[in-house]
Amino acid sequence: MRDQYQQQLDSILTELVEMTGFVRAALSQATEALLEADLTTAETVITGDLAIDDARERIEDESFEILARQAPVAGDLRMLVASLRMVADLERMGDLAVHIAKVARLRYPTRAVPEVLVPTIQFMAETADQMIASAAEIVATRDVNAARELESADDDMDKLRTSMFRILLGDDWSDGVEPAVDMALLGRYYERIGDHAVSMGRRIVFLVTGHHPAHV
Amino acid sequence: MRDQYQQQLDSILTELVEMTGFVRAALSQATEALLEADLTTAETVITGDLAIDDARERIEDESFEILARQAPVAGDLRMLVASLRMVADLERMGDLAVHIAKVARLRYPTRAVPEVLVPTIQFMAETADQMIASAAEIVATRDVNAARELESADDDMDKLRTSMFRILLGDDWSDGVEPAVDMALLGRYYERIGDHAVSMGRRIVFLVTGHHPAHV
Numbered sequence: 349m350r351d352q353y354q355q356q357l358d359s360i361l362t363e364l365v366e367m368t369g370f371v372r373a374a375l376s377q378a379t380e381a382l383l384e385a386d387l388t389t390a391e392t393v394i395t396g397d398l399a400i401d402d403a404r405e406r407i408e409d410e411s412f413e414i415l416a417r418q419a420p421v422a423g424d425l426r427m428l429v430a431s432l433r434m435v436a437d438l439e440r441m442g443d444l445a446v447h448i449a450k451v452a453r454l455r456y457p458t459r460a461v462p463e464v465l466v467p468t469i470q471f472m473a474e475t476a477d478q479m480i481a482s483a484a485e486i487v488a489t490r491d492v493n494a495a496r497e498l499e500s501a502d503d504d505m506d507k508l509r510t511s512m513f514r515i516l517l518g519d520d521w522s523d524g525v526e527p528a529v530d531m532a533l534l535g536r537y538y539e540r541i542g543d544h545a546v547s548m549g550r551r552i553v554f555l556v557t558g559h560h561p562a563h564v
Numbered sequence: 565m566r567d568q569y570q571q572q573l574d575s576i577l578t579e580l581v582e583m584t585g586f587v588r589a590a591l592s593q594a595t596e597a598l599l600e601a602d603l604t605t606a607e608t609v610i611t612g613d614l615a616i617d618d619a620r621e622r623i624e625d626e627s628f629e630i631l632a633r634q635a636p637v638a639g640d641l642r643m644l645v646a647s648l649r650m651v652a653d654l655e656r657m658g659d660l661a662v663h664i665a666k667v668a669r670l671r672y673p674t675r676a677v678p679e680v681l682v683p684t685i686q687f688m689a690e691t692a693d694q695m696i697a698s699a700a701e702i703v704a705t706r707d708v709n710a711a712r713e714l715e716s717a718d719d720d721m722d723k724l725r726t727s728m729f730r731i732l733l734g735d736d737w738s739d740g741v742e743p744a745v746d747m748a749l750l751g752r753y754y755e756r757i758g759d760h761a762v763s764m765g766r767r768i769v770f771l772v773t774g775h776h777p778a779h780v
Contacts, residue, residue: 412642419635426628432645433652517742525744526733532745533752 353418360410360431361487364438367403368484371441372477374400375541378448379473382534383466385452385459393449400442407435423555430551434487437544441480444537444544451530460530462523468512469531472538475505479545486552498549505542509535569634576626576647577703580654583619584700587657588693590616591757594664595689598750599682601668601675609665616658623651639771646767650703653760657696660753660760667746676746678739684728685747688754691721695761702768714765721758725751 374393381390411428414420420428451460461469482498485491512535515521516528553559590609597606627644630636636644667676677685698714701707728751731737732744769775 412645415641415645416637419637421632421635425631429628429631429645429648432648436649436652513745516745521741525737525741528741528745529729529732529748532748536749536752 353414353420356410356414356418357420357424357427360407360414360428363403363407363410364431364434365484365488367400367407367435367438368480368487370400370403371438371445372480374442374445375448375473375477375480378445378452379469381449381452382460383469385456387453387456390449390452390456394446394453397442397446400439404435404439408432411435426555430555434548434551437548441541441544444541447537448534451534455530460527460534462527462531464515464520464523465512465531468508468515469534469538472505472508472512472535475501475508476538476541476545479505479542483545483548486549490552490556492553492556495549495553498546502542502546505539509539569630569636572626572630572634573636573640573643576623576630576644579619579623579626580647580650581700581704583616583623583651583654584696584703586616586619587654587661588696590658590661591664591689591693591696594661594668595685597665597668598676599685601672603669603672606665606668606672610662610669613658613662616655620651620655624648627651642771646771650764650767653764657757657760660757663753664750667750671746676743676750678743678747680731680736680739681728681747684724684731685750685754688721688724688728688751691717691724692754692757692761695721695758699761699764702765706768706772708769708772711765711769714762718758718762721755725755 374396377389377396378393380386381393411432415425415428418424454460479498479501482494482501486494486498512531516531521528590612593605593612594609596602597609627648631641631644634640670676695714695717698710698717702710702714728747732747737744
């Protein structure tokens with residue numbers, strides 16, 4: 349009985365890690381759709397979000413079942429509640445990938461991203477992807493040292509956003525208002541994806557150390 | 565014992581409703597700071613966010629205590645988990661009010677909002693406030709009919725955002741890129757505040773009816 353219970357708990361963490369894989373794939377496709385003005389890939393991300401929502405629902409149901417049947421205490425209880433939050437973080441990241449894909453679709457066949465900002469978007473996408481990967485590693489290994497990487501990637505993301513604003517609002521910006529608005533919102537979406545990865549990392553750090561890092 | 569337990573559960577809902585009051589005050593001040601270019605009020609919102617974070621922490625701690633000590637089942641368990649999520653929604657709304665106040669601070673002594681968009685921002689702020697009020701009412705009364713109002717206010721918010729984009733991207737826009745970027749992000753912040761209110765309403769509808777509305 350106890351073994352089965354432990355297996356159920358472990359399986360929730362495994363499913364969370366799997367879900368990070370779906371989110372990374374969605375984000376990578378959304379960025380591709382954006383940078384290649386690729387309508388088919390954009391649609392794939394938009395319709396594919398249902399699979400991420402299903403994963404959320406499955407993990408939630410399993411967590412509720414354990415909460416209701418096993419009445420876990422202390423550490424296990426906190427782990428389950430943290431899982432319910434992490435699954436919400438992941439679902440939200442999926443929604444943000446959909447927002448990115450929708451910008452690609454809205455501007456198709458034009459590429460939404462002006463040439464001068466392609467590298468910034470590429471770096472933002474890579475940083476966000478790396479942050480989700482770090483969050484997954486922290487969930488899988490409970491290695492709280494990896495959380496430091498996550499905070500440092502978060503600083504990189506801030507710098508990318510600042511540099512994006514410098515370009516958008518600089519004298520050399522010649523692409524006008526519409527792309528500037530698109531880029532400001534896109535920057536925000538990538539940043540928020542990173543924020544949710546940081547949240548996930550911090551939840552595990554709290555579980556392992558009992559210590560609240562400044563929350564996101 | 566049972567009575568005390570019920571009191572603890574009720575007190576969590578009461579505290580959630582109180583917390584909606586803090587969030588409404590923060591949002592109203594943030595909007596005032598924005599529309600009046602009022603630096604002092606902006607600072608009040610930014611520093612005052614700590615009180616909202618404290619409220620979150622207190623409600624979380626109480627929920628955990630009940631979860632750990634009373635091992636609630638079925639309805640009570642779902643209510644507690646929903647409360648943990650609603651408290652996260654409310655904290656996030658507070659963060660978004662801070663983002664709004666920070667735009668006011670960043671552009672001070674200039675008013676961030678161009679004249680032509682003052683009414684749109686006012687309507688957005690009123691709509692968001694009304695949505696938080698509806699969410700509070702649903703939490704307090706469990707009247708799921710009030711959830712319909714919330715969905716209709718959410719449609720109003722969508723329309724306001726569409727109308728904002730029409731102005732920003734229209735031929736008559738003469739305020740340039742920087743205010744356009746500010747306004748696009750501000751529109752997003754108000755919209756997200758509304759989204760979190762809708763989430764809260766839907767969580768209660770689910771608790772009461774056992775029926776998942778399409779999730780936010």
